Amino acid sequence: MPSLKPPRNCTFTPGDWSILAAYWYPVALSAAVQDKPVAARLLDQELVLYRTSAGVTAAADICVHRGAPLSMGKLKGDRIACAYHGYCYDQAGQCTEIPAHPGGLIPAKLHLQVFQAKELYGLVWVCLADSPAGEVPAFPEVGDAGYQIVHVPPLDWAASAGRQVESFCDVAHFAFVHENTFAVRDPAVPRYEVQATPYGVHADFTSNVGNVTDPDAATQTWRRVYDLHLPFLARLVIDFPGAGQQALLNAASPVSARRTRVFSIVARNFDRDKSVDELIAFQHRIYGEDQAIVERQNPEDLPIDLGEEVHVRADLTSVTYRRQLGALGLGRGFTA
Ligand code: FES
Ligand SMILES: [Fe+2]
Numbered sequence: 001m002p003s004l005k006p007p008r009n010c011t012f013t014p015g016d017w018s019i020l021a022a023y024w025y026p027v028a029l030s031a032a033v034q035d036k037p038v039a040a041r042l043l044d045q046e047l048v049l050y051r052t053s054a055g056v057t058a059a060a061d062i063c064v065h066r067g068a069p070l071s072m073g074k075l076k077g078d079r080i081a082c083a084y085h086g087y088c089y090d091q092a093g094q095c096t097e098i099p100a101h102p103g104g105l106i107p108a109k110l111h112l113q114v115f116q117a118k119e120l121y122g123l124v125w126v127c128l129a130d131s132p133a134g135e136v137p138a139f140p141e142v143g144d145a146g147y148q149i150v151h152v153p154p155l156d157w158a159a160s161a162g163r164q165v166e167s168f169c170d171v172a173h174f175a176f177v178h179e180n181t182f183a184v185r186d187p188a189v190p191r192y193e194v195q196a197t198p199y200g201v202h203a204d205f206t207s208n209v210g211n212v213t214d215p216d217a218a219t220q221t222w223r224r225v226y227d228l229h230l231p232f233l234a235r236l237v238i239d240f241p242g243a244g245q246q247a248l249l250n251a252a253s254p255v256s257a258r259r260t261r262v263f264s265i266v267a268r269n270f271d272r273d274k275s276v277d278e279l280i281a282f283q284h285r286i287y288g289e290d291q292a293i294v295e296r297q298n299p300e301d302l303p304i305d306l307g308e309e310v311h312v313r314a315d316l317t318s319v320t321y322r323r324q325l326g327a328l329g330l331g332r333g334f335t336a
Pocket of ligand 1 (some may be wrong): 060065067
């Protein structure tokens, strides 16, 4: 049964962990969970993901017999078999076979701790709590034939999820961090609209921006609409000049308080036949530029107390985000 007990060696405070455990996070690409068990980690909880005819099961990565990681095991038909003594568990985590005692009684306690899991948008999502605080935010471009959908291979950052998401939604760093990829010519940040919403933050930002290789860039206007879903997921829709539109999902999956796996989907309604590999390489390059800074930020945790860092008008999204995280009840730095 799902439990709200923080896992062993938890890097979050128990209070923060309980709040964060109520949300859905991606833990793997669906394509990566196929014919063998996959290990994942979410909020310090070690998970094994395995596919049966019922879909993907997410269980604590520990065999209840002698504690071996089930991710070392293998799929046997519609069940997962432990690598140590071969016990088999079904899609609900129930043990159905003890090879040492064929046909013998199976103790009721031989049941894995199973968490809620679902597949959406080509990702496996897990919620550790019994009652999720909400739904997985919509990303309607996946499944829309008008868009090319690219799953960017996940990236591992040695940074907190809050710092990662905040950097994704920061509009004042382009000219500095991304000067070699898509930098703005002018670092001045025009006024933009930000609202606190029931799900998090909505920001609407229009500026002159352009790829440095594009000679018309200085005269182009791009509109970026950010929807930040608490705690760590952002959706960004960029409207380019003309009818070009690109929607990006940036879901920061908190592996631990200071480790984050970044899942990203890019959907575009132009250049749909262009190379997927090139787009992935470009996204990785941009993320790499952000990662170099964010992994060095101090403190590592996002300060929720607004008095801890200095804010200017250009930081309105981040200020609203921090206020909203605080309203969830998270602690000041929200880690131990
Ligand atoms: S530890 Fe898994 S079957 Fe014994
Ligand atoms: Fe960035």
